[in-house]
Structures are given as C-alpha cells and as structure tokens.
Amino acid sequence: MSETTSPRAGLTRRSFLKTTGAVAGAAALTGAAAPTLTALAATTDTAPAAEEQVFYSNCGGNCGGPFCRMKGIVREGKLVQVRPADVDPDHPTFKTGCVKGQTGPQRLYGPKRNLYPLKRVGERGAGEWERISWDEAIATIAEKMKNAQEQYGDSSIAFWHSYVGGGSVLNYATSSCLPGGVRMGTSVSLERFVQKTGATVMAPAADKTLQWAIASIPGLAKFAPQSDLPKAKTILIWGANPTGASRTHQHFLRKAKESGSKIVTIDPLVRLNAIQSDVYLPVRPATDGFLALAMCNWVIDNDLVDWEFLRNDSVAPILRKEDGTYLRLSDLGMELEEGPVDPETGEPTTVDAEVVYDEKNAAFGSINKVESPAVLGSYEANGFKVRTVLDYVIEHIKEYTVEKAAEVCDVPAWKIEEVARLYATEKPAAIDMYEGLDHRHNSRHNYKDIMLLACLTGNYDKPGSFVLCNHLAEGEESGDPVGGTTDTSKLIQVEGAKKSLHMTGMYLHEVMEKGKLGSTELPLRVVYCFQGNPLASDCGPDELKAAIDKLDLFVVADPHLSDTARYADIVLPIAMTWEKEDAAGGYAMYEKAVEPAGECKTDMDVFRMLADKMGFPDLYDKTDEEYLREALDTPFNKANGFTYDDYKEKGFIVKFTDQMEAADSSAAAATPKVRNAFYIENPMSVDMNEPDIDREIESRPYWEKSLEVVENGDKYPLHAFSIHEIYHAQSILMEIPWIDELRPEPRIEIHEEAAAARGIKQGDTIKAYNDRGFVVCKAVVTKGIRPDCILLPHGWQTDDFIAGHLTDLTRIDMDGLSGNGCYNEILCEVELYDGGAE
Ligand SMILES: Nc1nc2c(c(=O)[nH]1)N[C@H]1C(S)=C(S)[C@@H](COP(=O)(O)OP(=O)(O)OC[C@H]3O[C@@H](n4cnc5c(=O)[nH]c(N)nc54)[C@H](O)[C@@H]3O)O[C@H]1N2
Ligand SMILES: Nc1nc2c(c(=O)[nH]1)N[C@H]1C(S)=C(S)[C@@H](COP(=O)(O)OP(=O)(O)OC[C@H]3O[C@@H](n4cnc5c(=O)[nH]c(N)nc54)[C@H](O)[C@@H]3O)O[C@H]1N2
Numbered sequence: 118m119s120e121t122t123s124p125r126a127g128l129t130r131r132s133f134l135k136t137t138g139a140v141a142g143a144a145a146l147t148g149a150a151a152p153t154l155t156a157l158a159a160t161t162d163t164a165p166a167a168e169e170q171v172f173y174s175n176c177g178g179n180c181g182g183p184f185c186r187m188k189g190i191v192r193e194g195k196l197v198q199v200r201p202a203d204v205d206p207d208h209p210t211f212k213t214g215c216v217k218g219q220t221g222p223q224r225l226y227g228p229k230r231n232l233y234p235l236k237r238v239g240e241r242g243a244g245e246w247e248r249i250s251w252d253e254a255i256a257t258i259a260e261k262m263k264n265a266q267e268q269y270g271d272s273s274i275a276f277w278h279s280y281v282g283g284g285s286v287l288n289y290a291t292s293s294c295l296p297g298g299v300r301m302g303t304s305v306s307l308e309r310f311v312q313k314t315g316a317t318v319m320a321p322a323a324d325k326t327l328q329w330a331i332a333s334i335p336g337l338a339k340f341a342p343q344s345d346l347p348k349a350k351t352i353l354i355w356g357a358n359p360t361g362a363s364r365t366h367q368h369f370l371r372k373a374k375e376s377g378s379k380i381v382t383i384d385p386l387v388r389l390n391a392i393q394s395d396v397y398l399p400v401r402p403a404t405d406g407f408l409a410l411a412m413c414n415w416v417i418d419n420d421l422v423d424w425e426f427l428r429n430d431s432v433a434p435i436l437r438k439e440d441g442t443y444l445r446l447s448d449l450g451m452e453l454e455e456g457p458v459d460p461e462t463g464e465p466t467t468v469d470a471e472v473v474y475d476e477k478n479a480a481f482g483s484i485n486k487v488e489s490p491a492v493l494g495s496y497e498a499n500g501f502k503v504r505t506v507l508d509y510v511i512e513h514i515k516e517y518t519v520e521k522a523a524e525v526c527d528v529p530a531w532k533i534e535e536v537a538r539l540y541a542t543e544k545p546a547a548i549d550m551y552e553g554l555d556h557r558h559n560s561r562h563n564y565k566d567i568m569l570l571a572c573l574t575g576n577y578d579k580p581g582s583f584v585l586c587n588h589l590a591e592g593e594e595s596g597d598p599v600g601g602t603t604d605t606s607k608l609i610q611v612e613g614a615k616k617s618l619h620m621t622g623m624y625l626h627e628v629m630e631k632g633k634l635g636s637t638e639l640p641l642r643v644v645y646c647f648q649g650n651p652l653a654s655d656c657g658p659d660e661l662k663a664a665i666d667k668l669d670l671f672v673v674a675d676p677h678l679s680d681t682a683r684y685a686d687i688v689l690p691i692a693m694t695w696e697k698e699d700a701a702g703g704y705a706m707y708e709k710a711v712e713p714a715g716e717c718k719t720d721m722d723v724f725r726m727l728a729d730k731m732g733f734p735d736l737y738d739k740t741d742e743e744y745l746r747e748a749l750d751t752p753f754n755k756a757n758g759f760t761y762d763d764y765k766e767k768g769f770i771v772k773f774t775d776q777m778e779a780a781d782s783s784a785a786a787a788t789p790k791v792r793n794a795f796y797i798e799n800p801m802s803v804d805m806n807e808p809d810i811d812r813e814i815e816s817r818p819y820w821e822k823s824l825e826v827v828e829n830g831d832k833y834p835l836h837a838f839s840i841h842e843i844y845h846a847q848s849i850l851m852e853i854p855w856i857d858e859l860r861p862e863p864r865i866e867i868h869e870e871a872a873a874a875r876g877i878k879q880g881d882t883i884k885a886y887n888d889r890g891f892v893v894c895k896a897v898v899t900k901g902i903r904p905d906c907i908l909l910p911h912g913w914q915t916d917d918f919i920a921g922h923l924t925d926l927t928r929i930d931m932d933g934l935s936g937n938g939c940y941n942e943i944l945c946e947v948e949l950y951d952g953g954a955e
C-alpha cells in the first residue's frame with residue numbers, strides 16, 4: 118500500500134470550480150450552449166451572417182500548431198468560428214488544421230481564461246486571489262526585479278519559457294541551447310529585454326536530447342521531408358507516434374504502405390501504426406540503444422556492411438587519437454586548408470582538417486583530399502597512436518549481441534534478426550524517429566547507436582534513407598516548408614548588450630539550493646514564467662515548488678489559470694492567438710481578429726511596460742508594425758511575395774515550391790560536405806552544470822541501463838510512461854467542451870494480465886504510486902501495452918485528476934548533458950483506489 122498523501126488534495130475540478138466561483142461561468146458556457154460535435158457540424162454549416170469578418174492566424178498549440186494556419190470568423194467583435202484555412206482542396210497532400218484548432222472560440226472564452234492581473238493573497242497555491250491593476254502588477258514586478266539586480270546582480274532575474282507558439286517575431290520566445298552553453302533566441306520581446314538587463318533565460322526541459330544530439334552528432338540534422346517516406350522500401354517507426362502526434366505523417370506512411378514499403382514498429386505501446394505494421398517489436402522501454410547495437414553486430418557478422426558509404430560519407434575513416442579526439446593536420450605539422458569565406462569578415466577561413474590514412478599512397482592526409490581512405494586499421498602518426506573511428510567503435514560494440522539483446526530488450530532474437538535483415542537488405546530503408554526515445558537518463562546515446570546502424574548499412578543521406586524526417590511541416594509534395602520567412606537577427610540587437618546566462622529551467626531547484634549551477638553563481642530572486650506550464654508538464658513538482666517558495670517573486674504570464682499560474686505570486690492575463698498581430702513566416706501572418714478578452718495584453722505589451730517601469734522606456738525602439746515589417750521584408754520574401762504588405766493584402770498566400778524563387782544557391786554551394794557521424798569528438802553539456810563527462814562513453818555508440826526500468830524483485834514492478842495524444846496540445850486544451858467529448862477524462866492504460874493480478878477491471882478507479890507521489894484516475898484495461906508497463910496521461914491539469922497528478926510520480930533529475938526532463942523515468946505500482954488517501 119502506498120502511504121503518500123496528496124499535496125494537491127482539494128484541487129479537484131469540482132472543488133476548483135467551487136472555490137473560484139467559476140461555476141456560473143462554466144455552466145453558462147457548457148450548459149446553455151450544450152456543445153456537442155453535432156453542434157460543431159451545425160456551426161460549420163451556418164450561412165454567413167451579414168457582418169462577418171475573416172482573419173487568418175495559427176492554431177497556437179505546441180503540437181505543430183504554429184504550422185496549422187486557421188481561418189477565424191468574427192461577428193460583433195467576437196471570434197465565433199475557427200476552421201482550417203482554405204487551401205486547394207484538390208491538392209493531394211496539402212492539409213492544415215484539426216479539431217483542436219477549431220476549438221479556438223472555446224479556448225478564448227473558456228472558464229479558465231485569465232482576464233485580469235491577479236495577486237496572491239492566501240498561501241501559495243491556495244487559489245486565493247485579489248484582482249489588481251496592470252499598473253500595480255507591473256510596478257511590483259519592476260521594483261522586485263530592480264531590487265534583485267541591484268542587490269544580487271544581473272543574473273538574479275530570470276525568464277522561464279517553453280515552446281507554445283513555436284517562436285515568432287514579437288511574442289513567442291525560442292531558445293536553442295547548444296552544447297557548450299550557447300543559447301540563441303529570436304523573439305524581439307524577450308531577446309531585447311534580456312540583452313538590456315542581462316537577465317537569465319530558463320529554457321524548456323523538453324525535446325532537449327534530440328536538440329543536443331542534432332548539435333553534437335554531425336549529419337544528424339539532415340531531416341528528410343516526410344513525403345520521402347514512400348521512397349523507403351523499409352521503414353522502422355522507432356520512438357514515434359505518428360497517428361497521435363504528427364499531423365500529416367500518417368498520410369505518408371499509408372502512401373508508403375500502398376507502394377509496398379515494409380513497416381516495422383518498435384514501441385512498448387500498441388497504437389494504430391503498430392497494428393498497421395508488418396513487424397511489431399514490443400521492446401522493453403529504454404533498451405533501444407542495445408537493440409540498435411545488436412542489429413549493428415548482426416549486420417557486420419552477416420557481411421551486409423556498406424563499406425563505400427562508410428568510406429565516402431561517414432566519419433568511419435577519421436583517425437582517432439587515444440584521448441578520443443581526431444588526428445588533425447596540425448598534429449602532423451601539415452599545412453592547414455582554406456575553408457569557406459567568413460560572411461562577417463569576407464576573408465577565407467582556415468580549416469585544421471581531420472586526418473585519414475591513404476592506403477594507396479601509404480600516407481596520412483586530409484579527409485578532404487584523400488580519395489580512398491582506410492576505414493579500418495590502427496597506425497602510429499607523428500608519435501600519436503591512432504586508429505580509425507570505425508575500427509574503435511566496432512571493437513567497443515561487440516558486447517551487444519543479438520542473443521543478449523533478446524534478453525535485455527525482451528523481444529525474440531529471430532525478430533531482431535528479421536528487422537536487421539529487412540533494414541540492411543530491403544533498401545533504401547528509413548528510420549522514423551521522434552521524441553519517444555528521449556525522456557530517460559540514457560536517451561542521448563540512442564542517437565549515436567541509431568546513426569551507426571544507418572551508416573553501416575548505407576541507409577543515410579539519400580532519398581528514402583534517413584533517421585529523422587520533418588513531422589510537422591506542411592505536407593507539400595516536396596515536404597519543404599512553403600511560405601515566407603522572418604529574420605529578427607538585427608532587430609534583437611541592443612547596443613551595449615549585456616551577457617546573459619541560460620539554464621534549463623528544471624535546474625531551478627538545484628540553483629535555489631546551492632545559489633549556483635556548476636561553479637557559476639546564480640543568485641535567482643525573481644522568476645517570470647511565460648508560454649509554458651512547468652508544474653503540469655515538467656518533472657519533480659515538489660522540488661520545483663520548494664524552489665519557487667524560495668524566490669522573492671514568481672510571476673506567471675498566461676492566458677489561462679494553469680497549474681503553474683496557480684502557484685504564482687502574480688498572474689498576468691495574456692492575449693491569445695486571434696487577439697494579437699504577429700508573424701512567423703509561412704502562409705499567413707498571425708492576424709488580430711478580436712480585442713483581447715478582459716484586460717489581457719500581449720507578451721510584447723508586457724515587456725514594453727516592464728521596460729518602461731524598469732527605467733529604459735526606449736528599449737523597444739519601434740512599433741509592433743515596424744518590427745513586423747522589418748522582420749518580414751527580407752530579400753527572400755520580397756522575391757516570393759511574402760512581405761508584410763503582401764500578407765496584409767492577401768491574407769492567406771498559398772504557394773508551392775515550384776512557384777518560389779530558389780534560395781541563394783551560391784551560399785548553399787559554399788557549405789562544406791558534412792560527414793555523417795556516429796561518434797562525438799567533443800561531448801559537451803548545453804548547461805553550465807559541469808557534469809563529469811566520461812569521454813569514452815559519451816563519444817562512442819553505447820548503451821547502459823536506465824535508472825528506472827523493471828527488474829525482477831523491484832519494489833515497484835511497473836514502468837510508466839506517457840505519450841502525446843491526438844486530442845491534446847500539451848496542457849493547453851483545458852476544459853474545452855468539444856475536446857472533452859472526445860477525450861472524456863485522464864485514464865491509465867494497463868495490460869489485462871497486470872490488471873487481473875491486481876483485481877482491476879475495465880473502468881475501475883485506480884491509483885498509480887511510488888515513493889515520490891501518486892495519481893488517481895480511471896483504468897483502461899488493454900492488450901495493447903507491455904504487461905510490465907502502464908501508460909500515464911500527459912497533458913492534463915491537477916483538477917482533471919481524481920487525485921494527485923502524473924507529474925507527482927516523476928523525478929526531478931534530468932539528463933546531465935542535454936538538460937532533457939526524464940518524463941518517462943518512472944517505476945511505480947498500481948492498486949484499486951479506495952478514496953482514502955486524498
Ligand atoms: N496531438 C498532439 N501532437 C503533438 C503534441 C501534442 O501535445 N499533441 N506535441 C508535439 C510535441 S511538443 C512533440 S515533442 C511531439 C512528440 O512526438 P512523438 O515522439 O511522436 O510523440 P509521443 O506520443 O511522445 O510518442 C512517442 C512514442 O514512443 C513510444 N515510446 C516510449 N518509450 C519508448 C521506448 O523506450 N522505446 C521505444 N521504442 N518507444 C518508446 C511511445 O509509446 C510512443 O508511441 O509531438 C508533437 N505533436
Ligand atoms: N509526462 C510527460 N511530460 C511531458 C511530456 C510527456 O510526453 N510526458 N512531453 C514533454 C514535451 S515534449 C513538451 S514540448 C512539454 C510541453 O510543456 P509546456 O510547454 O510547459 O506545456 P504547454 O501546455 O504547451 O504550456 C503552454 C502554456 O503557455 C500558455 N500560453 C498559451 N499561449 C500563450 C501566450 O501567447 N503567451 C503566454 N505567456 N502563455 C501562453 C498556455 O496557456 C499554457 O499554460 O511537456 C513535456 N512534458
């Protein structure tokens with residue numbers, strides 16, 4: 118029996134409605150309108166009223182939403198209908214928008230909408246608020262920020278954001294955090310403020326491992342268009358959920374199937390794509406790296422290696438020194454090579470190229486010059502003991518045999534061999550990955566392992582052979598994003614810019630405990646959280662809350678009273694999509710269709726007000742329109758008809774790649790060839806957490822056990838994970854009647870054997886728990902999941918659960934190099950719920 122008590126007790130949806138007095142509002146919305154899907158159909162067919170205006174914007178959720186351009190209908194100043202933007206209905210693959218986007222009006226006018234600035238008056242998180250004026254809110258925040266910076270330095274104030282909105286010129290923040298502590302952001306509002314004040318940026322913890330891997334593993338960034346899927350004879354869907362999370366992806370998988378592709382799904386969970394596969398491997402979670410390396414060994418043992426690909430297109434022939442770095446021209450006292458021209462200086466650069474062994478001439482030479490370098494072998498070069506990367510890697514993966522994989526991954530050896538055979542012989546073969554392999558402690562190694570498999574078989578960097586494809590872009594036949602671009606690189610530059618620190622937001626707890634991250638002092642006092650909902654979507658909520666408790670001020674700027682907003686000192690009501698003008702390129706601008714609800718303001722407005730009160734009213738030196746014009750009027754957009762004026766005049770601009778001017782091809786030609794890697798020469802962390810890096814392990818393809826996977830005799834015998842379900846856009850679809858009809862309530866999926874062993878029947882109320890916490894909801898008893906796993910529901914808020922929250926079971930520690938949250942690193946037990954622990 119679990120002994121955990123819920124720190125969230127009393128915050129069920131029912132009690133939330135009571136305490137906030139929102140009952141009347143909710144009843145008015147859901148009761149009177151009695152919205153049903155039939156009603157949705159009815160409104161869609163309604164004849165246009167006389168006074169009707171049409172606007173274009175995007176859906177606004179982090180599920181590919183920014184790419185889904187929607188058309189909004191406004192009557193009498195209210196958004197009354199949102200539907201997919203009109204596109205050529207005969208075009209075979211150009212799809213946009215889904216039912217989530219069509220709920221725009223319900224999102225705008227829903228019961229959880231923040232309408233006024235709020236100040237906490239009771240205990241933190243108790244839900245007792247006082248309405249305050251914008252003036253008071255901004256004055257309080259500015260004063261606390263100024264005081265903190267005076268007393269503790271520039272880095273003591275921080276902005277914590279996530280991905281909602283996907284980046285835009287004015288409002289939606291982005292943070293690409295690259296290995297070595299480099300951060301790049303693009304939105305005018307956040308970036309100018311940060312440059313002016315030296316404020317810290319707290320980046321999202323999600324999707325970081327893939328980002329880290331793309332930046333760390335040369336060649337991995339080569340995303341294929343998803344329309345390339347049908348070119349593959351074999352497709353391994355591996356750690357991806359195309360039918361739930363990938364918009365147009367399923368369409369291309371179906372096309373592939375029609376054209377005869379063999380489809381393999383490697384997943385502990387059965388969804389439609391597993392059912393539609395030729396081979397299904399219900400792999401034990403967090404063992405994929407082992408599986409990939411075992412397939413590599415099978416390919417080597419069965420003589421199916423593509424040596425020419427390895428030689429010409431991969432890092433295989435590069436000579437590796439004993440310290441793990443590459444042998445370079447300078448190591449041999451050889452002359453450096455001329456590199457591409459530096460766009461800043463106009464001068465050619467020099468390149469200290471990697472060295473390979475030239476078998477024909479029995480000499481060492483530059484990888485860029487030697488025609489046929491050796492792929493295997495070890496040598497002595499100018500006193501350095503070196504061997505080719507492939508030689509080194511092959512020796513170190515020997516332990517990952519198919520036999521052992523059958524045990525570790527818990528799938529039959531013959532099935533592993535069958536998948537390896539298909540992949541290595543039915544070519545071109547593709548791996549279709551997304552974020553499913555990312556959310557655990559050992560995840561980052563998977564990318565090296567899978568790249569090795571692709572390179573060994575030559576299944577990379579050619580049509581139908583890839584490991585990543587673009588799951589979100591519009592489905593135009595070539596797969597390229599079609600539409601305008603934006604450039605804010607000059608607009609975000611502030612004179613005398615201060616240096617700012619960045620950290621993955623989930624390090625907050627460590628920073629508040631130690632006053633630093635790694636050896637960098639970080640005396641955080643004020644945190645301003647926006648465009649993210651970390652207390653519903655990140656891990657370790659207890660630790661995060663304890664950290665927030667130690668701050669002088671925690672502000673949450675959100676259109677909704679999210680789980681995170683509920684824990685704030687000050688809540689700022691933010692204008693949503695349809696209530697503001699913005700742009701991110703593509704087919705349309707984000708048009709303002711209606712005035713913001715209540716006293717809502719845009720994120721940009723709030724930054725302007727803050728700058729004013731902080732004492733630098735000139736920070737934002739242009740109007741919103743001027744920023745948008747400059748960001749949109751790029752040479753590319755001018756050539757292709759996507760300028761500010763074009764968007765304003767035409768609303769929605771449909772163009773396909775063959776109607777576009779080619780991008781500047783001289784720049785493309787100058788890009789040096791990137792050899793595809795399965796080795797990381799200099800493994801680095803994206804954060805300044807200074808982890809101990811075991812270079813050997815971090816550099817090469819590798820697998821080790823994750824922290825929480827089921828083993829015999831475990832106190833908690835079930836491994837829990839969660840996925841991105843179709844009727845969620847993360848946590849933003851809060852109390853949306855049309856959506857709630859399609860996904861009635863959060864549920865835990867459990868295998869029928871595991872359920873029977875615990876006396877659990879279909880629809881029972883159950884509790885999943887571990888030492889960290891628990892969550893209570895209804896059970897779905899199924900055959901479609903491994904018996905040692907359960908599926909927890911992601912994307913809900915505290916008051917949607919009967920008790921607890923899925924995040925209460927999660928652990929706060931993240932992947933030390935990528936900063937990824939370990940959302941799926943959960944062992945737990947499940948029992949029938951007796952209602953007692955609430
Ligand atoms: N409708 C909708 N779409 C979305 C989103 C949304 O919220 N709603 N979110 C968007 C975002 S931000 C993201 S990051 C993407 C995520 O896109 P995906 O990564 O495609 O989405 P997930 O649903 O997390 O699917 C991961 C798959 O990996 C499987 N899996 C879990 N653990 C393991 C494992 O150890 N091994 C293997 N082999 N498989 C495993 C899961 O069962 C699941 O089928 O989706 C985007 N699309
Ligand atoms: N257990 C589990 N946890 C997960 C995952 C999982 O699969 N399982 N997936 C992870 C992944 S891949 C991701 S990307 C994250 C997503 O995690 P988050 O990005 O934190 O989740 P969202 O629900 O998108 O949060 C967006 C918040 O921004 C608010 N918002 C919307 N528009 C605006 C705006 O214009 N301005 C401001 N200021 N706020 C706005 C919304 O109301 C919402 O509260 O979750 C991660 N967490």
Ligand SMILES: [Mo]
Pocket residue numbers: 323324552
């Ligand atoms: Mo994500």
